[in-house]
Amino acid sequence: MIDAVLFDLDGTLLDHEGAAGEAIVRLFPDVDEAWLVRRWYELTESAVDRYLAGELDFVAQRRVRIVTLARELGLGDWDDARADAWLAEYVALYKAAWRPFPEVRRVLDVLAGRGLRLGVITNGDAAQQRAKVEAIGLADVLPYVVASSEAGSAKPAAGIFRTACAGLGVPPDEAAYVGDRLVTDAQGAAAAGLAGVWLDRSGSAAPEDLTVPRITTLEALPRLLGSR
Structure with missing residues (x-):
C-alpha cells in the first residue's frame, strides 16, 4: 500500500x-x-x-x-x-524559462485526490529548489521539499530518502519515488526501501536487466500505483 x-x-x-x-x-x-x-x-x-x-x-x-x-x-x-x-x-x-512539463499538474491533482501525501526530494540548494516549486505553481500540492543542502546527504544515498519519508510520517515501504535518472533516482530509492519508479522520457528501449518500473510519461503513474 x-x-x-x-x-x-x-x-x-x-x-x-x-x-x-x-x-x-x-x-x-x-x-x-x-x-x-x-x-x-x-x-x-x-x-x-x-x-x-x-x-x-x-x-x-x-x-x-x-x-x-x-x-x-x-x-x-x-x-x-x-x-x-x-x-x-x-x-x-x-x-x-522555468516551466513544468505539461502533464505534471494533472497527475499531481489526481494523486492528491486519492489522499496520497506528496513531496519532493531534490539534490541542490534548498532555497533555489523551493523557489522553483513556487515559480511553476506547484507549492500548494507539493508543500514538502527535502533538499540535499539541508538533508546532510544527496541522492542516491539512502539517507535523504529515509529523511524525507520520516518527515512525511510514512515508512519507506509505503512510499514511492519518481525520477528521471535511473541510478540516482529510481534505483537509489529502491535501495532505500521505497518503490522506485524511473521516468524515462527518452523513448529509447528499456534495459533488459531493469529492476524498477519504467514509465515514459507521468500520465502513466496513477495507473502504475493502482487504486488506494
Whole structure:
C-alpha cells in the first residue's frame, strides 16, 4: 500500500534542460546551438557532481561552468567578478524559462485526490529548489521539499530518502519515488526501501536487466500505483 509519492524536481517536474538551454542560447546567439546546449549540459552535470561531493560550494560550481565555457569559446580566462556578472544574466533568463512539463499538474491533482501525501526530494540548494516549486505553481500540492543542502546527504544515498519519508510520517515501504535518472533516482530509492519508479522520457528501449518500473510519461503513474 502506497501512502506517499515523492518526486525528483529537475527533469521530472520542471523542464530544467529546456530552461537552461533557452538561457544559454540567448547569451551566446552566435555559437552553434546544438553544440552549445550539449556542452552546457555536460559542464553543469560535472559541476553539480562536484558540488554534491563537497568539492565545490554552490557559488563555485556555478562559476566553474562559465569560466570553462568561456575558455573553450576563446573568450579568455574570466575572473570571479566577470563570471558573477555573466551568471546574474544567466540566472535571470533561466528563472524566466522555468516551466513544468505539461502533464505534471494533472497527475499531481489526481494523486492528491486519492489522499496520497506528496513531496519532493531534490539534490541542490534548498532555497533555489523551493523557489522553483513556487515559480511553476506547484507549492500548494507539493508543500514538502527535502533538499540535499539541508538533508546532510544527496541522492542516491539512502539517507535523504529515509529523511524525507520520516518527515512525511510514512515508512519507506509505503512510499514511492519518481525520477528521471535511473541510478540516482529510481534505483537509489529502491535501495532505500521505497518503490522506485524511473521516468524515462527518452523513448529509447528499456534495459533488459531493469529492476524498477519504467514509465515514459507521468500520465502513466496513477495507473502504475493502482487504486488506494
